Amino acid sequence: MTSRTTPPLPGYPRRHLLGIEGLSAPEITALLDSADAWVEKSRGPDKKHDLLRGRTQINLFFEASTRTQSSFELAGKRLGADVVNMALRSSSISKGETLIDTAMTLNAMRPDILVIRHGAAGAVELLSQKVDCAVINAGDGAHEHPTQALLDALTIRRHKGRIEGLTIAICGDITHSRVARSNLLALTALGARVRLVAPLTLLPPAADRLGVEICTRLEDGLEGADVVMMLRLQQERMDSALVPSAREYFRFFGLDHAKLAFAKPDAIVMHPGPMNRGVEIDSAVADDARSVIREQVEIGVAVRMAVLVALNANMQARP
């Protein structure tokens, strides 16, 4: 044991972060509290720490990503880890055996932390069963994106001082969004009232069984909301005929000032990025004082630092 050894993070004793599902409110809160401190530490001129010195972090991205990958890379580097980025096209790799072979190969390189994004729901968990290191899910298909949910929760908490009791509208392509799934789990676990707002073609069947309120008009969904979280509408939703056109989507489900007026006057506007201006969000709203979209990016790095620190500590505490 070296002097850099830290005790396991009180409140988050797990080996991996595979999803929000199954996490308790105290576990989520422990990560948020830790991340909150990293926000302040990262604002100073001296951003370099050595908690992860000597550790190898591999960012394994089967799906292209700019912001999430660089956020994890920055987080690892600020903590002193050696970070390797590996970009693999999941489309060129057949699933199943080959995926596990990839895991075994990587495992032989003895990384300490694997950050994985994959286009198939459940793929990250499958990989986690085959490796000896800690695994962080950086997004698996339309299933989960837990660090996004944590950074969103922390952004809300820093602005509103709490999460419990808030009315939070998650708006847009719910069916295909891992961000929506992780967020509704995290925010409901923390006591918020969550509404899913979308055209019926972008709501999963039986969405009403998820313990949230369903709205099919944006105006209804925003009524009295404290937080408005917009999701990205991908072009492929129009190609696959779930929405007739971008202009119709913007007219009925795009966030502009007229629709935002239904929310509370002090409501904040969030977006996981990258934004489609003029599709799900009007430029004027994206750049409005109530928009916290750029702050979400900053807090994202702090959240990932907190998660890396927690998993590293838990790993060291294991026999």
Place this chain on the structure above:
Amino acid sequence: MARNDSGGGRTVFVNARLIDPASGLDAAGSLTVEDGHIASVRPGDKLAAHTDAEIIDCGGHLLCPGLIDAQVFAGEPGFEHRESLGSASRAAAAGGVTTMICRPDTDPVIDEAALVDYFARRARDTAVVHAYPMAALTQGLEGIVMTEIGLLSEAGAIAFTDGITPVANPEVMRQALTYARNFDALVVARPMDRQLAAGGVMNEGEISARLGLPGAAAAAEVIMVERDMRLVELTGARIHVGQISAAASLEVISRTKTAGHDVTCGVSINNLVLNENDIGPYRTFFKLVPPLRAEDERRAMAEGIATGAIDIIVSDHDPQDADTKRRPFIDAAFGAVGLETLLPAALSLHHNEEIGLMPLLAALTINPARIFGLDAGRLSPDAPADLVLIDLNRPWAVEPGTLASKCKNTPFEGRMMQGYALMTMVQGRNVFTRKGW
């Protein structure tokens, strides 16, 4: 599109037999129209005391809400040589039809809000009865990408349909139904499996075998009705099956209705009063979609109207010029004009005692009004004064040359009818008076 220019002043219909299927009223009485609306309905009071009003003595004839025809091809835009909103509306007025709901398979297809605007403007400027456009359900009627149902609804599209080229891909249909539900939009389906019905020019059966013509089996319709009903169960959407022709289709729809789904259906007047035998020696005016079926199917359709299992009757007005009809049966165009003969043909079902007058008129007035969300089809104070005065019994023969439509392809050519519209009023304006009345 509602006409704004209401007839001013006051008109009193006296000595009328008032029939209002919405309330079940059937009584002698009088009715007053003021500023385009019905001011009062007075059963029992056959005479009026007004002095400052125009008095119309109905002579005991039947006064009922104007007919609503939910399946009209009005030619605009793009087929003005076959029909225009003006000519179709004059045919409608002569037939006691005060509202036309028009097909979107025009050229260009009505699949953009700007075209709904165009239609509305043309209807306002040229039509003498109300005319509402349906919009396409998928862009270009291609069955691939749904139309902008929200924007089209806002522009005034009254329903969404791909007409006789129904969406073949069930996933596209499912998503379109789901999306339509978001806007509480009505989808009108014209069920036909196009592969199964491919090449069919008439009902498949003994007659088609004898005539040597390729047939379209009723199953091609029933299979599609089945599919659409399953999709209604899956999506909770609202669907109106525009035109059915087979008893088995009605069974499937009735089952879905009984299960509590918001499903309605209609039948063409042609499938109610004609059958495949009428085709006779390859008469192309009887080449229709859906095809005329066997007599037992026709009887099932009539019974459906009598019991209310079928909600509405449409004319399926489809003007075709002589060029496309005077061809060998197999090459001739489908379709028949119908606006002007809808009411007389329907009355024949009353005269031969197949359908009571009340359910018959309900299927032509209040039922389509309810399905399409129109403030029309009833005789009650504040309702728009869309009215038709009907002589139930007058015998006459259909002479194609006298029809107001630009095309004369009527299957009722030369047929003896009993009863017709004497006068038609749209929002208080007299838009048709029969010569000699």
